[in-house]
Amino acid sequence: MSQSINIDIKTDVDIFETLFEGWLKPLHSKNARTLYQIMFKYKKNGYITTYDIEAKLLENGDKMNKKEINGWLNSLLEADLVSKDKDRGKPTLIHYEGKYTYDRWILTQAGINLGISLPNLMTVERELSPKPIIPSIQDLNEETLEDIEDLFYTAKLLVTLYKSGGKMTYVTLRKTMNISKEKLAIYSWPDSAHSDKPLFEVAVKPTSLKGQILKLFGQIHEADLDFTLTESGKAMAERLTQSKIP
Secondary structure, eight states: OOOOOOOOHHHHHHHHHHIIIIISSGGGSHHHHHHHHHHHHTGGGOOEEHHHHHHHHHHTTOOOOHHHHHHHHHHHHHTTSEEEOSSOBOOSSSOOOOSOOBOEEEEOHHHHHHHHHHHHHHHHHHHHSOOOSSOOGGGOOHHHHHHHHHHHHHHHHHHHHHHTTSEEEHHHHHHHHTOOHHHHHHHTOSSOTTOSSOSEEEEEOOOOHHHHHHHHTTOOOGGGEEEEEOHHHHHHHHHHHTOOOO
C-alpha cells in the first residue's frame, strides 16, 4: 500500500521567503554580489576589514566609495550572509602599517553554504543543457568522419541482423544493407571497437557443392558465411531500436 506524503505548506513558504526575501535578496545588486564574492574568496582568512575590501575593489577596477561599501555590507548583514565583529581591527589581506582600525566582517555559515551551493546549481544547469549528438561540419576532419562512418555501419549491421531475427547469411546481409563487399569486410569484424565483447559472430556454414569447388581454388563462397548476434549485440541492438524480439 502506498504511503501518503505530508507536505507542510507553511514550512515550504517559510523556506522560500527566507531564501528569496532573505539570503538572495541583496544579491540582486551587482555591488552586493561584488562584496559577497570578495568575502567568499577570502573566507579562509577569517575576519576582513572594510579597508581590505576597499583595497581589493581597487585592485579589480571596481569603483565603490566607503559609504556604498558600508551600505551594501549592512544589506548582506540583514540577510544573515555576513556578520560584523563587535571589535574593530587592522587590515589582514594587505600590508598595513597605519594606526587606524576598521570594522571587521566575516561570512556566516549561511553565507558560506550559499557560496558553495551556487556553483553546483550552475553545473546542474550545464549538464541538463542539450548536448549536440553530431558535431557541426566545421568541427569535422578526416578522423572524425571515419569514426562516424564506423559507428554508422556497425549500428546498421546490428539493427539489420536484429530485425531479421538475429541471424543472416553474408549475401542477404550485404544486399539488405546495400553495402559493398569491401565495406562489409571492413565493418563486420566481430571484435567491434564499440563494445568490450563481440557483438556478433561469423561462422562458416556447411559448404555446398559450389562452395567445395571454390575452396579448391582457395576461395570461400559468400553464401557459406552466417552472421549471428551475440547476447551483447542483441542487447545493444535492443537499445538502438527500443524494441524486443522473441
